[in-house]
Amino acid sequence: xxxxxxxxxxxxFRAYTTYAAIVLLKMIVMSPITAYYRMTRKxxxxxxxxxxxxxxxxxxxxxxxxxxxxxxxxxxxxxxxxPFIGLGLVYALSNPDLHVALLxxxxxxxxxxxxxxxxxxxxxxPSRALTFSAGLLVNVSMAYATLRSVxxx
Amino acid sequence: xxxxxxxxxxxxFRAYTTYAAIVLLKMIVMSPITAYYRMTRKxxxxxxxxxxxxxxxxxxxxxxxxxxxxxxxxxxxxxxxxPFIGLGLVYALSNPDLHVALLxxxxxxxxxxxxxxxxxxxxxxPSRALTFSAGLLVNVSMAYATLRSVxxx
Amino acid sequence: xxxxxxxxxxxxFRAYTTYAAIVLLKMIVMSPITAYYRMTRKxxxxxxxxxxxxxxxxxxxxxxxxxxxxxxxxxxxxxxxxPFIGLGLVYALSNPDLHVALLxxxxxxxxxxxxxxxxxxxxxxPSRALTFSAGLLVNVSMAYATLRSVxxx
Numbered sequence: 001x002x003x004x005x006x007x008x009x010x011x012x013f014r015a016y017t018t019y020a021a022i023v024l025l026k027m028i029v030m031s032p033i034t035a036y037y038r039m040t041r042k043x044x045x046x047x048x049x050x051x052x053x054x055x056x057x058x059x060x061x062x063x064x065x066x067x068x069x070x071x072x073x074x075x076x077x078x079x080x081x082x083p084f085i086g087l088g089l090v091y092a093l094s095n096p097d098l099h100v101a102l103l104x105x106x107x108x109x110x111x112x113x114x115x116x117x118x119x120x121x122x123x124x125x126p127s128r129a130l131t132f133s134a135g136l137l138v139n140v141s142m143a144y145a146t147l148r149s150v151x152x153x
Numbered sequence: 154x155x156x157x158x159x160x161x162x163x164x165x166f167r168a169y170t171t172y173a174a175i176v177l178l179k180m181i182v183m184s185p186i187t188a189y190y191r192m193t194r195k196x197x198x199x200x201x202x203x204x205x206x207x208x209x210x211x212x213x214x215x216x217x218x219x220x221x222x223x224x225x226x227x228x229x230x231x232x233x234x235x236p237f238i239g240l241g242l243v244y245a246l247s248n249p250d251l252h253v254a255l256l257x258x259x260x261x262x263x264x265x266x267x268x269x270x271x272x273x274x275x276x277x278x279p280s281r282a283l284t285f286s287a288g289l290l291v292n293v294s295m296a297y298a299t300l301r302s303v304x305x306x
Numbered sequence: 307x308x309x310x311x312x313x314x315x316x317x318x319f320r321a322y323t324t325y326a327a328i329v330l331l332k333m334i335v336m337s338p339i340t341a342y343y344r345m346t347r348k349x350x351x352x353x354x355x356x357x358x359x360x361x362x363x364x365x366x367x368x369x370x371x372x373x374x375x376x377x378x379x380x381x382x383x384x385x386x387x388x389p390f391i392g393l394g395l396v397y398a399l400s401n402p403d404l405h406v407a408l409l410x411x412x413x414x415x416x417x418x419x420x421x422x423x424x425x426x427x428x429x430x431x432p433s434r435a436l437t438f439s440a441g442l443l444v445n446v447s448m449a450y451a452t453l454r455s456v457x458x459x
Contacts, residue, residue, distance in 0.1 A: 003159045004166075004248045006309045013310075013361055014305035017243040021296045024236040028292055031232060031285075045225060048278050072351060078231060078384060079337060083330045085239040086391040090323040095310045124356050132337075143327045152320035156312045157319075157401045167458035170396040174449045177389040181445055184438075186383060198378060201431050231384060238392040 012101045016092035019105035023081050023112055030074035035119075037067045073119040076132070077112065083139045091142040094149045104138050111135040130139055165254045169245035172258035174233050176265055183269075221229045226272040229285070230265065236292045237261055244272035244295040247302045257291050264288040318407045322398035325411035329418055336380035339426075343373045379425040382438070383418065385448050389445045390414055397448040400455045410444050417441040 007013045037043075043064035044050040050060035088108075092101065111134035118127040190196075196217035199204040205215035241261075243253065263276045264287035271280040313319045343349075349370035350356040356366035394414075400405065417440035424433040 002163075003156045003309045004163065004246055007246050008248065008303065008310075010310065011305060013246075014303050017247065017299060017303045018305050020239050020243055021299050024239050025293070025296045027232075028236050028289060028296075031289060036280050046275065047223070048281070052278050054450065069352070074232065075228075075381075078235060079333075079380065082235055082384060082388055082391070083334050085235070086326050086330050089242070089395070090326055093310055093319075094323065111405050113309070122352065122354050125358050129385060136334060136337060140331070143331045143334075146323060146327050150314065150320050150323045152324050155316075156309045157316065159400055160399050160455065161401065164458060166399075167456050170452060170456045171458050172402065173392050173396055174452050176393045177392050178446070181389050181442060181449075184442060192338075199375070199428065201428050201434070205431050227385065228381075231388060235388055238388070242395070 008035070011098050012092050012096060015098070015102055015105055016088050018084055019109050020088060022109050023084060026109075026112060026116065027074070027077045027081050030070065030077060030116075034067065034070045034074065037064070037070050039064055043067050050094055069122070070120065073116055076115070080132070080135050080139065081112065084135070084142075085147065087139055087142040089148045090150070094146045096145060098147075100145075108138040109133050109137070164251050165245050165249060168251070168255055168258055169241050172262050173238055173241060175262050176237060179262075179265060179269065180230045180234050183223065183230060186221065186273075187223045187227065190217070190223050194219055196220050210302070222275070223273065224232070226269055229272070233285070233288050233292065234265065237288070237295075240292055240295040240299065243303070244299045247299045249298060249302075253298075257295055261288050261291040265293070316425055317404050318398050318402060321404070321411055322394050325415050325420040326391055326394060328415050329390060331336060332415075332418060332422065333380070333383045336422075338375065340373065340376045340380065343370070343376050346417045347372055349373050349456065360374050371386050375428070376426065379422060380430040382421070382425070386438070387418065390441070391449075393445055393452065396456070400452045402451060402455075405450075410448055414441050417444070 038045075038049070040062040042053065042060050043062050044053075046058050047057055050057045053060060056073055088105065091104070111131045115128060115131035115135065117123070122128070124144060191198075191202070194217040195206065195213050196215050197206075197213050200210055200214060203210045206213060241258065244257070264284045268281060268284035268288065270276070271284055275281070333358070344351075345357070347370040348366050349357065349368050350359075350366050353363055353367060356363045359366060370372070394411065417437045421434060421437035421441065422439055423429070
């Protein structure tokens with residue numbers, strides 16, 4: 001049986017695949033949201049972008065609080081989803097229990113969706129701090145579980 | 154036959170490996186380009202970097218439009234190449250058709266190279282918007298194809 | 307023998323797993339460090355964060371040199387650890403010699419830990435430049451080795 005067929009029948013790897021695709025899609029969506037805010041707030045970073053709107057270019061070359069908020073949210077996604085993709089992969093391949101793995105993946109995906117909502121609405125703290133921490137703890141827990149079962153320095 | 158040998162004979166995985174290495178190398182190159190601009194524009198972020206040039210440190214602790222442009226291009230790479238590495242991996246392991254997979258990988262690699270050129274020259278819009286969108290659509294298409302063939306919530 | 311069992315017995319992949327978990331854990335730690343600096347320096351990016359401290363919100367909505375330093379260090383991690391995770395994976399699966407692979411992984415992990423120390427203390431240049439370059443060269447070397455053994459355009 002080929003490796004691709006085997007991975008397609010490994011429930012933990014299928015779960016990893018599903019949740020990795022979901023959180024990466026969520027992250028990708030931040031790009032069009034940033035573009036939307038830049039256009040509605042008329043705040044651009046590049047002269048060639050401001051030029052598309054016509055009129056006074058210099059007036060549109062500015063930072064806007066709403067645009068910067070979306071960008072910080074996007075960067076926070078990067079800082080947390082990158083570890084999830086890397087740690088989730090090596091964790092999924094370290095033969096964990098399916099239910100424990102699913103718990104990790106579900107909490108992480110949920111925490112990142114709620115984090116984005118908390119950041120963009122914005123909801124009062126500690127909404128964002130709590131959703132952020134939940135995702136962080138999932139990453140740390142997967143790293144710990146992986147290093148416990150596979151350690152080769 | 155070992156898993157490593159099998160993956161070495163799986164054309165889709167070999168294609169993923171090749172294009173992943175290419176786009177990551179392209180992204181890595183942004184670091185020396187940033188350093189080059191910081192030195193020629195004499196615009197540093199850290200006092201210890203400005204100190205290497207000698208003279209008045211405070212004068213060199215400034216932001217420069219060209220340096221910020223390279224940094225935005227680098228961040229845009231991160232925001233798009235990270236999903237490609239993650240989605241491309243799970244997509245390549247979901248047993249897609251070789252020619253369809255190659256089409257995805259080639260369009261993505263081409264779009265990111267052209268995006269960097271559009272950003273750094275800079276070419277007038279919509280050059281950058283189009284090259285950016287092509288890469289984004291490849292990522293969304295790989296996510297859709299992966300979730301269709303492998304879905305385990 | 308299942309693919310997961312095989313990977314668990316492949317020393318190169320186990321080494322990749324171990325070092326990937328270590329460098330990602332190191333990167334994750336940057337988030338609490340940023341939060342710590344934001345609180346001790348009383349410099350927040352969002353009004354809802356400053357509101358948690360009470361008092362004059364506007365006074366705390368500012369950038370601080372120490373906070374920005376941690377953030378640059380975190381971003382530099384992202385820019386270099388992302389290629390390591392991607393290139394390290396395809397490199398580990400391209401059947402390299404165990405000792406050569408370990409050399410790559412160890413130099414990279416060491417260089418990133420020393421880079422963080424050089425950045426946050428901060429140590430005088432060229433400490434940071436050298437540790438940064440060591441990590442970059444490991445990434446380029448893994449990309450070269452991978453493309454040499456697996457190339458499918």
